[in-house]
Amino acid sequence: MIDYEGFLQLVQKRRSIRRFKPDPLPDDYVNKIVEAARFAPSGANSQPWEIVVVRDKATKDRIVEIVNEANASSYKLGQTRPKEERHPADDRPPGGRPGFADAPVFLILFGDPRLEATYPLSAYTMNRASITPSSLANVFLYMHLAAASLGLGSQWVTATSQPLPQALIKQLLGIPRDYTLYDTMVAGFPDQSPRPRLVRPAQEFTHAGRYDTSKYRSDDQVKKFIKAIHDGRATIAD
Numbered sequence: 001m002i003d004y005e006g007f008l009q010l011v012q013k014r015r016s017i018r019r020f021k022p023d024p025l026p027d028d029y030v031n032k033i034v035e036a037a038r039f040a041p042s043g044a045n046s047q048p049w050e051i052v053v054v055r056d057k058a059t060k061d062r063i064v065e066i067v068n069e070a071n072a073s074s075y076k077l078g079q080t081r082p083k084e085e086r087h088p089a090d091d092r093p094p095g096g097r098p099g100f101a102d103a104p105v106f107l108i109l110f111g112d113p114r115l116e117a118t119y120p121l122s123a124y125t126m127n128r129a130s131i132t133p134s135s136l137a138n139v140f141l142y143m144h145l146a147a148a149s150l151g152l153g154s155q156w157v158t159a160t161s162q163p164l165p166q167a168l169i170k171q172l173l174g175i176p177r178d179y180t181l182y183d184t185m186v187a188g189f190p191d192q193s194p195r196p197r198l199v200r201p202a203q204e205f206t207h208a209g210r211y212d213t214s215k216y217r218s219d220d221q222v223k224k225f226i227k228a229i230h231d232g233r234a235t236i237a238d
């Protein structure tokens with residue numbers, strides 16, 4: 001049984017990898033990632049997930065093309081944001097080949113909303129819109145952690161779940177109409193070591209018993225935090 005130290009090492013080791021070696025990923029790795037997915041907690045144990053494993057280069061390239069086409073509109077949207085509020089990606093001109101395109105495997109996660117009928121009635125009527133994505137987030141995290149434990153790199157790719165890419169990718173992969181595309185995980189052998197990133201200290205967001213108002217972050221502090229994240233800094237000060 002893994003102890004806390006081992007667990008902490010694993011969660012610290014898991015980082016988003018956005019550049020991959022061209023080497024193919026043997027089936028055994030993918031099977032292990034998917035095996036871990038089985039045990040993720042889900043609302044009422046509904047396990048509403050379906051995972052499509054894409055290795056075929058032409059299919060991956062088509063998915064990247066679909067994302068790039070959608071990103072052209074995202075770029076225009078990003079330009080409507082005040083300059084000082086923009087994420088670096090808002091200013092990245094569309095086109096080019098994103099790093100994830102070269103990952104040997106895309107694991108595309110779909111949710112089946114019919115499984116929401118497993119929830120107790122109160123949750124079914126009130127919370128179902130959030131319970132399914134929470135369950136899918138759990139399964140994804142298990143998969144990313146499994147990849148890290150295997151020495152692999154992985155990236156969480158949100159762009160595929162935008163409305164147009166979602167519809168086109170569903171059509172491309174023959175996905176049943178009622179499924180939703182949650183997000184895509186790409187995995188492979190890492191070809192980069194990510195820089196340290198800003199991680200909040202636990203005491204900053206932990207409140208003993210009730211909310212500690214002395215820890216309330218002013219709008220200015222929040223803005224500085226967001227700026228540090230956007231600048232890719234490891235601390236707010238540097």
Ligand SMILES: Cc1cc2nc3c(=O)[nH]c(=O)nc-3n(C[C@H](O)[C@H](O)[C@H](O)COP(=O)(O)O)c2cc1C
Pocket residue numbers: 014015016017018155156157158159194197
């Ligand atoms: C819900 C969610 C969506 C994300 N979407 C993307 C994405 O579309 N593209 C990307 O490069 N990283 C994406 N990420 C990765 C985050 O940017 C990353 O986890 C965060 O910057 C912290 O870095 P780390 O993963 O190296 O710890 C996503 C992560 C989560 C949890």
